[in-house]
Amino acid sequence: MAAIEILGLEKTYTVGFWRKKPTHALRPLHLKVEEGEIFGFLGPNGAGKTTTLKLLMGLVFPTAGSARILGMEVNDPRMKAQIGFLPEQPYFYDYLTARELLEYYGQLSGVASKDRSRKVNEVLQRVGLPDAAGTQLRKFSKGMLQRVGIAQAILHDPKVVFFDEPMSGLDPMGRREVRDLMEQLKHEGKTVFFSTHILSDAEALCDRVAIIHQGELRGIGAVADLTSSVHGKVELVWQGSSVPGSLKALGAECHVTGDTVRAVISEARQNAALEALRREGLRLISLTPVRMSLEDYFVQQLKPSEAAVEVTS
Amino acid sequence: MSMRLVHIASNTFREAVRDRVLYNLIAFALLMSGAAILVGQISIDIERLVVINLGLTAVSLFGLVIAIFIGIGLVSKEIDRRTLYTVLSRPTRRWEFIVGKFLGLAGTLVVNTVFMAIGVFAALLYVSHHFQKADGWLLVALYFIILQFLIITALALLFSSFSSPLLSAVFAFALFVIGCFAEDLRGFASMTQGVTRWVATGAAYLVPNFSALNVISSVAHEQPVSGQLIFYNTAYALIYAAMALCGAVLVFEHRNLK
Numbered sequence: 145m146a147a148i149e150i151l152g153l154e155k156t157y158t159v160g161f162w163r164k165k166p167t168h169a170l171r172p173l174h175l176k177v178e179e180g181e182i183f184g185f186l187g188p189n190g191a192g193k194t195t196t197l198k199l200l201m202g203l204v205f206p207t208a209g210s211a212r213i214l215g216m217e218v219n220d221p222r223m224k225a226q227i228g229f230l231p232e233q234p235y236f237y238d239y240l241t242a243r244e245l246l247e248y249y250g251q252l253s254g255v256a257s258k259d260r261s262r263k264v265n266e267v268l269q270r271v272g273l274p275d276a277a278g279t280q281l282r283k284f285s286k287g288m289l290q291r292v293g294i295a296q297a298i299l300h301d302p303k304v305v306f307f308d309e310p311m312s313g314l315d316p317m318g319r320r321e322v323r324d325l326m327e328q329l330k331h332e333g334k335t336v337f338f339s340t341h342i343l344s345d346a347e348a349l350c351d352r353v354a355i356i357h358q359g360e361l362r363g364i365g366a367v368a369d370l371t372s373s374v375h376g377k378v379e380l381v382w383q384g385s386s387v388p389g390s391l392k393a394l395g396a397e398c399h400v401t402g403d404t405v406r407a408v409i410s411e412a413r414q415n416a417a418l419e420a421l422r423r424e425g426l427r428l429i430s431l432t433p434v435r436m437s438l439e440d441y442f443v444q445q446l447k448p449s450e451a452a453v454e455v456t457s
Numbered sequence: 458m459s460m461r462l463v464h465i466a467s468n469t470f471r472e473a474v475r476d477r478v479l480y481n482l483i484a485f486a487l488l489m490s491g492a493a494i495l496v497g498q499i500s501i502d503i504e505r506l507v508v509i510n511l512g513l514t515a516v517s518l519f520g521l522v523i524a525i526f527i528g529i530g531l532v533s534k535e536i537d538r539r540t541l542y543t544v545l546s547r548p549t550r551r552w553e554f555i556v557g558k559f560l561g562l563a564g565t566l567v568v569n570t571v572f573m574a575i576g577v578f579a580a581l582l583y584v585s586h587h588f589q590k591a592d593g594w595l596l597v598a599l600y601f602i603i604l605q606f607l608i609i610t611a612l613a614l615l616f617s618s619f620s621s622p623l624l625s626a627v628f629a630f631a632l633f634v635i636g637c638f639a640e641d642l643r644g645f646a647s648m649t650q651g652v653t654r655w656v657a658t659g660a661a662y663l664v665p666n667f668s669a670l671n672v673i674s675s676v677a678h679e680q681p682v683s684g685q686l687i688f689y690n691t692a693y694a695l696i697y698a699a700m701a702l703c704g705a706v707l708v709f710e711h712r713n714l715k
Contacts, residue, residue, distance in 0.1 A: 229542070229546035236543070237472065
């Protein structure tokens with residue numbers, strides 16, 4: 145059973161004075177996330193990531209299509225007891241202390257009263273806020289609020305966790321801790337679905353990613369598959385501080401750093417370049433095909449000319 | 458009763474208390490004491506009447522302001538600040554959220570009224586030096602004031618489920634003012650003919666009848682309140698508040714939280 149199954153989910157808002165002009169926040173989206181995956185939902189600002197998450201949380205209603213989480217409809221309270229959600233830039237009841245807030249959310253999630261206090265302590269420890277438990281949230285920094293947000297999302301031991309921009313507002317250490325936490329959740333067998341526009345986080349964490357732009361799915365697949373395609377270029381690295389003229393004549397883009405030279409050259413001219421190096425008596429360190437980074441893939445999918453959905457898995 | 462409903466209600470109560478709403482009681486108690494002393498000095502034989510009228514009217518108005526201004530923010534504030542997202546992404550149904558919020562604010566208003574009533578009785582004791590048997594009717598007047606709060610809170614919630622806080626406040630306050638003249642509106646309807654009669658009668662029965670719930674003047678004149686009126690007013694207020702609450706739930710159930 146898929147953890148998340150989205151079947152043609154669509155959201156259109158009507159705008160204008162007479163509310164006749166349609167704005168497509170999300171075009172029909174088909175997506176399946178397997179149990180135990182870390183799934184990255186990538187896209188620039190305003191791409192439709194938050195709309196998708198709101199649809200999955202039942203906060204907005206779809207114009208068409210449906211979605212199932214753990215095999216249940218999105219408005220099924222039994223399903224909601226098994227998921228956790230961190231909204232983008234979360235804001236909480238600032239008159240409560242961190243402990244009171246988590247106790248309240250524990251009550252709403254149906255955590256048994258005998259376990260609640262223990263779970264609150266555990267989760268505060270886990271997000272690095274054990275000393276701030278008795279502090280009112282109005283005194284919290286943005287990063288601390290983000291940590292409380294993560295704590296409330298995992299408090300009730302959910303099977304599927306949804307994070308909307310979880311790294312937002314965190315310093316480098318905080319981002320590292322959240323990445324570790326997401327990996328821990330995966331090791332615990334939980335499914336993590338998170339939206340982000342920070343591609344390095346997605347590349348480091350995700351089993352699979354989907355790219356969305358202007359409400360439309362532009363690409364989906366395993367990170368390794370998406371970045372495995374080559375540009376048709378190779379990178380040569382050799383020891384030295386000069387670039388032979390014959391290599392320049394082959395159109396190599398060369399960069400000298402200390403006593404190593406890196407040159408990127410078309411794959412078709414690879415043999416000629418190697419011959420040139422051999423002739424000059426230069427020592428080759430490495431020869432590797434130039435692979436596409438997730439960022440390259442992301443940028444490529446966002447280009448209007450390449451709007452066709454490429455489904456690689 | 459759903460336990461989630463109780464948790465939402467108690468959190469709403471906690472929010473109101475920490476929002477320093479109840480601290481207006483201190484100001485009110487001081488105001489009442491001052492008024493009682495003043496009245497004792499400038500009036501002869503009607504101190505008691507003035508204290509009851511002044512006191513109960515102040516309880517009603519203070520509570521009304523609290524009911525409207527907290528009531529209109531109960532839903533809109535949660536949407537604006539997005540605190541609602543983490544509540545509704547849990548196994549909380551939308552109707553539980555609305556009803557829980559209503560109960561929380563109703564609880565706050567009841568506690569508020571109890572404290573303010575203590576102020577009124579203290580002022581009454583100060584000017585009269587003792588309580589009379591007829592003072593018991595003050596409790597009925599206070600009970601009717603609480604019934605008014607239930608109606609206005611439900612209306613504020615209804616308006617805030619589809620309009621901005623400012624408009625909600627205007628609607629709720631306007632309806633309160635019109636409702637205070639509901640008996641006059643019914644009298645006007647009975648004097649008209651044709652379509653006007655239908656429209657006026659419909660409007661008269663649609664607006665909440667706050668004039669029937671106002672017995673301050675009667676109890677100030679030591680007139681008893683009939684059991685029948687207590688029963689009818691209770692039934693009326695509960696049904697009216699329930700209907701307004703149902704309307705709020707109906708709107709909120711279909712609302713996209715942008």
